[in-house]
Amino acid sequence: MVAAVLSLVLLPAQSLRLNGIEAERKTRPPHVESDEAPSIERAFNERTGRRVLKPLDDGWYGFRLKLGGITPGSGIAAGPEFVHRGSRATFRTSARHSVIGYQTFDGELALPYLAGERAFANALYVHRSLPRMPYYGAGPNSREDDRANYHLKDSSFELTVGVGPVENFRIGAVGGWLHANVGQGRDARYPSVLALFGQPAIGLTSAQADYATAGAFLEYDTTDVPGSPRGGGDYSLRVTKYGGSHNRVDVRAQHYLPFFSRQRVIALRAWSAFTDAPAERAVPFYLQPTLGGPDTLRGYNAYRFHDNNSLLLNAEYRWKISSGIDMAVFTDQGKVFPRMSELNFREWKSSYGAGVRLNTRQNVFMRVDFGCGGEGCAVWLRFNNVY
Amino acid sequence: MASLQQRLLIATLATTLAAAADPPEKIRKQEFHEFRDFIAKTFGRLGGRHAKDRVISAQNVDGHGEVPDSAWYENRHARRRMSVDELRRGPGDSSPPAHGPWKVVAAKREGVTPGFQIEDAHGRRYLLKFDPPEYPELVSGAEIISTKFFYALGYHVPENYIVRFDRARLAAGTSTDSTDKPVREQDIDAALALMPKDSRGQYRALASLMLAGEPLGPFFFSGTRKDDPEDTIPHEHRRELRGLYIFSAWLNHTDAKAGNTLDMLVEHGGRRYIKHYLIDFGATLGSASFEAKSPRQGYEHMLDLKPSLIQLVTLGAHVPKWARAKQAGIKAVGSFEAEAFDPDRWKPNYPNPAFENRLPEDSYWAARRVMAFTDEEIRAIVETAQYTDPRATEWITRTLIVRRDKIARTFGESGLARVKGKLQ
Numbered sequence: 099m100v101a102a103v104l105s106l107v108l109l110p111a112q113s114l115r116l117n118g119i120e121a122e123r124k125t126r127p128p129h130v131e132s133d134e135a136p137s138i139e140r141a142f143n144e145r146t147g148r149r150v151l152k153p154l155d156d157g158w159y160g161f162r163l164k165l166g167g168i169t170p171g172s173g174i175a176a177g178p179e180f181v182h183r184g185s186r187a188t189f190r191t192s193a194r195h196s197v198i199g200y201q202t203f204d205g206e207l208a209l210p211y212l213a214g215e216r217a218f219a220n221a222l223y224v225h226r227s228l229p230r231m232p233y234y235g236a237g238p239n240s241r242e243d244d245r246a247n248y249h250l251k252d253s254s255f256e257l258t259v260g261v262g263p264v265e266n267f268r269i270g271a272v273g274g275w276l277h278a279n280v281g282q283g284r285d286a287r288y289p290s291v292l293a294l295f296g297q298p299a300i301g302l303t304s305a306q307a308d309y310a311t312a313g314a315f316l317e318y319d320t321t322d323v324p325g326s327p328r329g330g331g332d333y334s335l336r337v338t339k340y341g342g343s344h345n346r347v348d349v350r351a352q353h354y355l356p357f358f359s360r361q362r363v364i365a366l367r368a369w370s371a372f373t374d375a376p377a378e379r380a381v382p383f384y385l386q387p388t389l390g391g392p393d394t395l396r397g398y399n400a401y402r403f404h405d406n407n408s409l410l411l412n413a414e415y416r417w418k419i420s421s422g423i424d425m426a427v428f429t430d431q432g433k434v435f436p437r438m439s440e441l442n443f444r445e446w447k448s449s450y451g452a453g454v455r456l457n458t459r460q461n462v463f464m465r466v467d468f469g470c471g472g473e474g475c476a477v478w479l480r481f482n483n484v485y
Numbered sequence: 486m487a488s489l490q491q492r493l494l495i496a497t498l499a500t501t502l503a504a505a506a507d508p509p510e511k512i513r514k515q516e517f518h519e520f521r522d523f524i525a526k527t528f529g530r531l532g533g534r535h536a537k538d539r540v541i542s543a544q545n546v547d548g549h550g551e552v553p554d555s556a557w558y559e560n561r562h563a564r565r566r567m568s569v570d571e572l573r574r575g576p577g578d579s580s581p582p583a584h585g586p587w588k589v590v591a592a593k594r595e596g597v598t599p600g601f602q603i604e605d606a607h608g609r610r611y612l613l614k615f616d617p618p619e620y621p622e623l624v625s626g627a628e629i630i631s632t633k634f635f636y637a638l639g640y641h642v643p644e645n646y647i648v649r650f651d652r653a654r655l656a657a658g659t660s661t662d663s664t665d666k667p668v669r670e671q672d673i674d675a676a677l678a679l680m681p682k683d684s685r686g687q688y689r690a691l692a693s694l695m696l697a698g699e700p701l702g703p704f705f706f707s708g709t710r711k712d713d714p715e716d717t718i719p720h721e722h723r724r725e726l727r728g729l730y731i732f733s734a735w736l737n738h739t740d741a742k743a744g745n746t747l748d749m750l751v752e753h754g755g756r757r758y759i760k761h762y763l764i765d766f767g768a769t770l771g772s773a774s775f776e777a778k779s780p781r782q783g784y785e786h787m788l789d790l791k792p793s794l795i796q797l798v799t800l801g802a803h804v805p806k807w808a809r810a811k812q813a814g815i816k817a818v819g820s821f822e823a824e825a826f827d828p829d830r831w832k833p834n835y836p837n838p839a840f841e842n843r844l845p846e847d848s849y850w851a852a853r854r855v856m857a858f859t860d861e862e863i864r865a866i867v868e869t870a871q872y873t874d875p876r877a878t879e880w881i882t883r884t885l886i887v888r889r890d891k892i893a894r895t896f897g898e899s900g901l902a903r904v905k906g907k908l909q
Binding site: 184359419 | 671674675678776779780781785787788789792793796797800801804807808809810812820
């Protein structure tokens, strides 16, 4: 009885409500849009997403496009890369060609988890053809007007084995072989290195040389995100012997000081390279430490300074302006010098500038740095982090 | 004038009758394109919006502003206080993966966390989701807590369980209804190789029971489904979706987007209808699904012009309050705090039309539901995450309590009166 009465009372209300819903449906504002994409856009999305963009990112049967990464000054480079990842090993090979004729081919087998993940091994082969490499002469006072160029073809094989006895610490040994061939540069705007400087002055005994290489390294890395650090430090020492030629020692220290919830970072780097050749020999110019370019002194041309030794100090203040976008202001200070006795604070080259970095949480995938130094300014577009 | 109960009954009956009168027939699966959604929401204004001279009130409410039970929403803790045990149980604790071997039938395809699809001895299928190796307990903890809160708040959500197991429990297998490449034992080994184990050598994961019915893709936060005759109210004008802003702010659900919703075609009592779920709460609290949140999340959209320009122009000298807020410093917690939290200025990763249409009444409706949780109830739900570190439980509980209180002050009775006063 109660239900019947209630239904009599409520049914008109239900009917009104239903009418109201129907009326609302008809009078819905004309500017209401659905999130559904138009059919053309759907087809475009699916096509680009599945057939173009996804393979670019994920690869197609292990193949994908690889951009950049030959050497500073090579121009934009691209080529195929093949990667096969197993549970214990990764094999990777790529070939790239740049817009101004630089080429590289490489292959790498990485075994990062040996002996219960305490040991690792890596085999790397690289072949490069760099037809327009710049050279300005040795020393901190080399002149910009003395720019010459040469064609460097080299092939190297390097086998690395090491252990990580404690967390963040790695120690290992490196052995390999390097074949280098120096020829006439292909940049007609500049003279040939051999013609301008002469073979003895640049440490060459012949255009071709082979070196057996052997060395050792220590690394201590506490950075939070290796591809785009915001805290911690990365310190390394590497000693390499180039058989029959010279020895080289690289010392590098990078430290990151985060503040304000890691939205701001002071990034510091000190990097020194020292070579030591027998009295009767000189270090070949193409194996000398260099400064200048997007990864060292950003206000100077790539490979602007060469000599037997180098010292570089970088400081950057980085701040996040948006998701995936960081800004930076930086200063780079460095010098090259022929003898250890000249390791001092005279004749330093300085550059200053600012940059923008596009990043994921794990990596900086593109950066544009604008740097000015004693010889003008330069803009660098790179697909890596500076340090 | 009809009483509240009468009006609620009218609204419920009307919705039920409308649904029953017109069951869906030709239904197709909707697709979600994340990038398009991001662009459309960031640079466009989808859905019906308030005009300068006229606001559009929520359209699915009764005379007292209540949302009737429907395929979208069910009044739970707000209508009848759930017991602490019910809150702990959430959407159900009757169907955890059964004892015995679990057959791995496919790799997990959706989302960003690694995982498998498994079948237990009863043939029930689950999504087994792991925490990122660098952040043990972060994602699974956030997901289990938020599942239970969103359930109690009234939404349809999946049944999620924290499970611990050893390698022997998993066996490679195939499924009769899957076209996926069969999973091999070495695939399982490779996936587990990077996963952390606890002191007993066991793995921890989140097992999410696959929803019953036929998946039809996500629902969107504006417009309606053209193929669903029951879907008459533009989503941007649904109170439970506008009010979801408040709940998302409370639980820091920054990834509240269509991609984390799912429509299921279900059959109940001989009637087929589309049921609307919220799924995947891996990006709630301090978790960002595959790592800890950036402390910026919840305070700025991914692309947010004004704060970005301020940072650009000031060279970072302007330090937002959120960047100075104290964080827990616990990996299982990630970035989740209450110090800088301002409920009215909270932001999801990118704009959401229903959130942007939120009116004071919508916020008030939602705030009352947040205020319904006592400190003890909040703690009881947080404890279901089974954090190894008791400091994680303590931090999250305390943060949720403070955030709840801020919501109450901002949108509760006094907040509503303040806003209405400004409008008059």
